[in-house]
Amino acid sequence: MDAITQNLDLFWSGFLRSLTICLWGAVGSLILGTIIATCRVAPVAPLRTFGTAWVTVIRNCPLTVVLVMFAFGLPEIGINADFYTFGLAGLIIYTSAFVCEGLRAGINSVSAGQAEAARAIGLTFTQSLTQIVLPQAFRTSIPPVGSVIIAMIKNSAVVGAFGVGRDLFSVGESLTSAQGYAALPVLTGVAIGYLMMTLPAGLGLGALERRVAIAR
Amino acid sequence: MTDAPTDTNPTDSAARTPEPAAPTHRPLVVLEKVNKHFGDLHVLKDIDLTIGEGEVVVVIGPSGSGKSTLCRAINRLETFESGTIQIDGVSLPDEGKELAKLRADVGMVFQSFNLFAHKTIRENVTLGPIKVRGLDKDKANERADQLLKRVGITEQADKYPAQLSGGQQQRVAIARALAMDPKVMLFDEPTSALDPEMINEVLDVMTGLAKDGMTMIVVTHEMGFARRAANRVVFMSEGRIVEENTPQEFFTNPKSSRAKDFLSKILTH
Numbered sequence: 208m209d210a211i212t213q214n215l216d217l218f219w220s221g222f223l224r225s226l227t228i229c230l231w232g233a234v235g236s237l238i239l240g241t242i243i244a245t246c247r248v249a250p251v252a253p254l255r256t257f258g259t260a261w262v263t264v265i266r267n268c269p270l271t272v273v274l275v276m277f278a279f280g281l282p283e284i285g286i287n288a289d290f291y292t293f294g295l296a297g298l299i300i301y302t303s304a305f306v307c308e309g310l311r312a313g314i315n316s317v318s319a320g321q322a323e324a325a326r327a328i329g330l331t332f333t334q335s336l337t338q339i340v341l342p343q344a345f346r347t348s349i350p351p352v353g354s355v356i357i358a359m360i361k362n363s364a365v366v367g368a369f370g371v372g373r374d375l376f377s378v379g380e381s382l383t384s385a386q387g388y389a390a391l392p393v394l395t396g397v398a399i400g401y402l403m404m405t406l407p408a409g410l411g412l413g414a415l416e417r418r419v420a421i422a423r
Numbered sequence: 424m425t426d427a428p429t430d431t432n433p434t435d436s437a438a439r440t441p442e443p444a445a446p447t448h449r450p451l452v453v454l455e456k457v458n459k460h461f462g463d464l465h466v467l468k469d470i471d472l473t474i475g476e477g478e479v480v481v482v483i484g485p486s487g488s489g490k491s492t493l494c495r496a497i498n499r500l501e502t503f504e505s506g507t508i509q510i511d512g513v514s515l516p517d518e519g520k521e522l523a524k525l526r527a528d529v530g531m532v533f534q535s536f537n538l539f540a541h542k543t544i545r546e547n548v549t550l551g552p553i554k555v556r557g558l559d560k561d562k563a564n565e566r567a568d569q570l571l572k573r574v575g576i577t578e579q580a581d582k583y584p585a586q587l588s589g590g591q592q593q594r595v596a597i598a599r600a601l602a603m604d605p606k607v608m609l610f611d612e613p614t615s616a617l618d619p620e621m622i623n624e625v626l627d628v629m630t631g632l633a634k635d636g637m638t639m640i641v642v643t644h645e646m647g648f649a650r651r652a653a654n655r656v657v658f659m660s661e662g663r664i665v666e667e668n669t670p671q672e673f674f675t676n677p678k679s680s681r682a683k684d685f686l687s688k689i690l691t692h
């Protein structure tokens with residue numbers, strides 16, 4: 208266990224770096240996923256097509272392919288940014304497709320009558336979505352979207368491996384390959400770091416679900 | 424109605440009778456040659472119907488006759504393929520903000536209440552006035568409490584819909600529609616989902632509205648309400664308006680065979 212105790216500060220800074228990626232990733236993919244889900248249920252056909260295409264293409268590509276495209280493909284067509292930005296953008300876009308589908312499950316669970324009643328009192332499409340449908344859809348979407356966010360936290364390791372650097376996974380990698388520490392204790396430390404994010408996330412989601420539960 | 428319509432269509436000349444004199448002045452809802460299909464099924468066939476201001480029209484007919492679709496088409500919850508529907512002289516726009524504006528003037532009460540499940544009773548009634556009419560919250564609350572009192576819901580304003588009985592929920596739904604100060608109210612089988620002992624509390628509120636001069640289009644199976652409150656009964660069958668008349672004439676002396684057949688089935692038990 209020396210590998211962990213001797214490098215505690217490294218692990219801690221890696222943890223914080225990963226946590227930052229995950230927080231921005233969660234915020235970004237929740238917002239983007241909501242926008243894409245809105246497109247998929249919009250009354251305008253081109254928006255629906257756009258939303259469906261987004262989900263179909265991105266959900267069916269491996270995360271590594273999406274990240275390589277961002278990190279090495281975009282510079283080829285003249286779009287340049289650092290690895291951190293590319294990595295985070297790739298993670299957000301990849302996760303948004305899954306958030307969208309989780310949200311859509313929630314939207315579909317809201318009875319059509321709720322939206323009809325909203326339209327019948329004169330609310331516009333956007334108003335009935337934001338006032339009536341989405342608040343109820345979010346409740347039902349907490350379990351599936353929560354799973355997506357937890358998967359995203361773990362996927363952040365892939366982003367780290369792609370050269371963002373100094374995140375939890377990269378710390379583990381450099382300790383084992385460059386400094387020659389034994390893999391098992393180091394990776395145990397890395398795993399504990401990820402559990403320190405995913406377990407509270409899971410507990411938080413459970414609490415949130417109980418708090419917003421409502422009788423129908 | 425200045426002159427009685429002349430019967431020129433031979434297919435239903437036996438059924439169509441001159442429209443009864445309604446306590447009305449100007450046409451408020453006008454449907455002309457409205458047609459709608461669900462796939463191959465022709466659910467609305469050349470519907471012509473004019474409802475005057477202050478008139479109470481009850482639409483009855485066997486299930487699948489198109490009466491609910493007709494009711495829902497009037498505020499475009501159902502689209503239709505041809506024909507026009509005008510509300511207070513304005514044709515229904517296809518979609519967007521103009522349609523939303525027009526819908527705000529048309530109150531709708533659904534069979535399954537459709538109260539907003541995540542909002543309190545008071546919030547259900549104030550949402551439209553605040554978001555659509557731009558009323559400030561205090562005024563909207565004050566008005567909501569008045570309307571809830573009018574429909575007999577006084578203690579439950581801070582509860583959620585699921586905590587109320589069906590009859591109470593439907594009365595709240597009526598208050599929610601009234602809060603928009605609609606020009607016309609549509610009722611789509613408002614008592615069909617209610618336990619028998621709760622039907623009257625809803626019908627009483629509706630009868631009160633009719634007495635106060637509200638223009639109403641009511642799809643219902645409640646013949647007692649039709650007799651008591653309607654100026655006119657419209658009988659639909661297979662997507663057509665087969666017969667329209669005063670309630671008294673219609674129930675005692677139906678002209679068409681389909682109306683006779685329908686009435687014999689529902690009035691004999």
